[in-house]
Amino acid sequence: MSSGNCTVNAVPRPVMLITPTDPLGGDHMDFARELADFRYYAVFKGASQRVEDAAMLVRKPQGYDEEEYAGHGLWVDTDKLYRLDSGRDWTDDYRAVTEAEARQLRAQIDANWAANWNHHVISADGVPFAVVVTHKDARRNLRPYRIGRYEHRGFGQTDLLDRLPDEQAWSVEDVAPEAATEALVRMEQRQREGSWFSGGYAVFHTLADVLDLDSAYAVVPRPAPEHEFTARLSEQEARRLTALIDLRRAKKQVGPVDGHQHFALFNRTEDAADPRNAHSVVRSTVDSSLPKWEMFLRQGEWLSAVRPSDQTPLLPLGAADLDAVTAALMSGEHRYLEVRSRETGPVALLRLTGTTEESAVDLGWEPSEILTRLPGEESWFVGEVDEQGMERRRYASALLRRSVRFAEDEYRYFAVFPTPDLLFDLARAVLVVRRRGEAQEKFAGLAGWVPSSPDEHLDRKYLGRYLPISHEEMERLVS
Structure with a gap:
């Protein structure tokens, strides 16, 4: 459903974690990206990158959520940027926009609804329960749409107007778009009060x-x-x-400390209620057009890092909170670091216990000295994660490496675990599975190997709870 230049119902799509051009500062450190309430993006279907030619307005709160502006004051869930980044919607493009450009595009979307669609409020016994729109150009023969937060992309086809003659308690009123939005608000409030x-x-x-x-x-x-x-x-x-x-309030109140802007990083926005819940602290220089990002390791020691991703909830830190958060990080039994290269990708997964460093190797940990090499490796950088984040990374690494190692074996064996937190202790496996081609069997004790049922496919029933294992590991588990 297109109205004017703005395609109101363009089908959503995605994008990879490639950072688009940042009009809010890029690498020039005004920190607008980190301090903004939302990050806004315009999606385009053609070659033009002008806001007035955009097909869609998307915003991202902190985290992975995406929301599309559907008009009438409604923001609805979408996965458009994810789909663009992943290449699934390769014909479209997007770019970040400023808050002013976002306001312009939002007004444009509302204006297109007003210019091209008649608005109707349907009531039952005088109480509004639906907002419906019909296109002003009857020659287009478009079905009416019901407007609402829970409709796909904010609107969906409806037969409510067709049913009016048979519903004696119903009535319909033609209204201005602003009155339609007010009706949506009153319905939302009434539903919540009830x-x-x-x-x-x-x-x-x-x-x-x-x-x-x-x-x-x-x-x-x-x-x-x-x-x-x-x-x-x-x-x-x-x-x-x-x-x-x-x-948001904290973001507006905190400034630089010792020439750096400091941020605490969290897994969820809710965690930021107590800054000591942070799993990492990073900082950047504030007076340089080429910023230097660093991660806190210990007092007086900062490691090379990169700018936090758009998906990471963060909180600017003043001097007092900075001391409290870094003290909390240092007091933990373990800390977990991911070392990566800008050129080749993953380097190592590390566990620190005090000043003792270990690297994840297959299913265990081995002593290492990766951090001592960091000053001589200009392409390397470090990020800190919590224990759950490290377990996810260790599992992904072990799954990939073991899958490659055993890919050419006649039989491929797998250990299945009751819960993901037990994946690195083979003795805790509760099931052993083997595959040959597409055939899958499970070990059933005295009965030996028996066919698995279709619903016992590894990626269907045991996703995230299995690991490839060697023939020798299989023999130990079934003996």
Whole structure:
């Protein structure tokens, strides 16, 4: 469904983790990318990269989530940038845009809806329950669409208008687009008030903002007289939104320390409620057009690093929080580092216990001295992860290396584990499977090898819980 230059219902698609041109500063360190509430991207179907020719506006909160602006104040889930990065939507392109450009494109999308579509509010016994649009050009013979957060991409075909004559309690009113948005807000508020939500209320600056929880500026137990625009929250929504608001507030209050901007890195936005939950601290010079990113190792020692990815929730640190977070990192029993090369990729996975360094080798750890080589390896850089992040990386590495090592064996053997956290202890395996071509068998004790059922395919039933093993390892497990 196209309206004007902006394709309102262009099918979503993806992108790889290739950083596009960054109009918010690139590598010139104003840190707008790190400090922005959202990162915005315009998607294009043709050669033009002008905002007015964009087919889609996408924003990314911190983390991997993506949201498309669907018009009428609605942001809906999408995977467009992922699909573009992965090459699945190779005919399209995208670029990062500034907040001003995002506002321009958002207004353009709303204007296209207003120019090309009639808006109708359908009520039952006088209570609005749906917003429906019909195209102004009847010759196009397009079906009506219902507008809503839970419709695919924010709108979906509907027969509500066809059913009107048979529904005596129903009525329809033709309205302006702004009134349609207000009706959507009132329906959202009514639905939330009728729920069992007990997380308090989100407070907004404008009525239309109610359709976008992330635009809230406060979370309160109950609305005060000055809180004109509110929405009831679940406990989970309240926790996430409170953390997000605190994170935004902190971003606006913290400046450089000793000529560097420091950031704490987290797995989830909610974790930033306590800076000591950080799994890493990084810093960058602030007075250089060629920034130098570093990762905290220990007091007075920083290792070469890279700019945090768009997916990483982060919190700027002032002097007091910097001391508290680095002290918390150093007090942990283990720390986990990933060493990579800008030229060749993975170098090593490390575990630090105090000043003792070990490298992940197959399913275990062996003493190493990788960090001592770092100053002489200009292409190397380091990132810190938590224990779960390291386990995921170790598993991916072991799975790949063992798959290659045993690929030419007549039979390929696999150990299956009850839970992913036991993958590195072969003695904890609960099942042994072997494959020859496409045939799969499992070891059944005295019965020996018996065919596996179709639903016992490794990647169907045991995904993330198996490892390739050698013939010798198989014999030890089945003996």
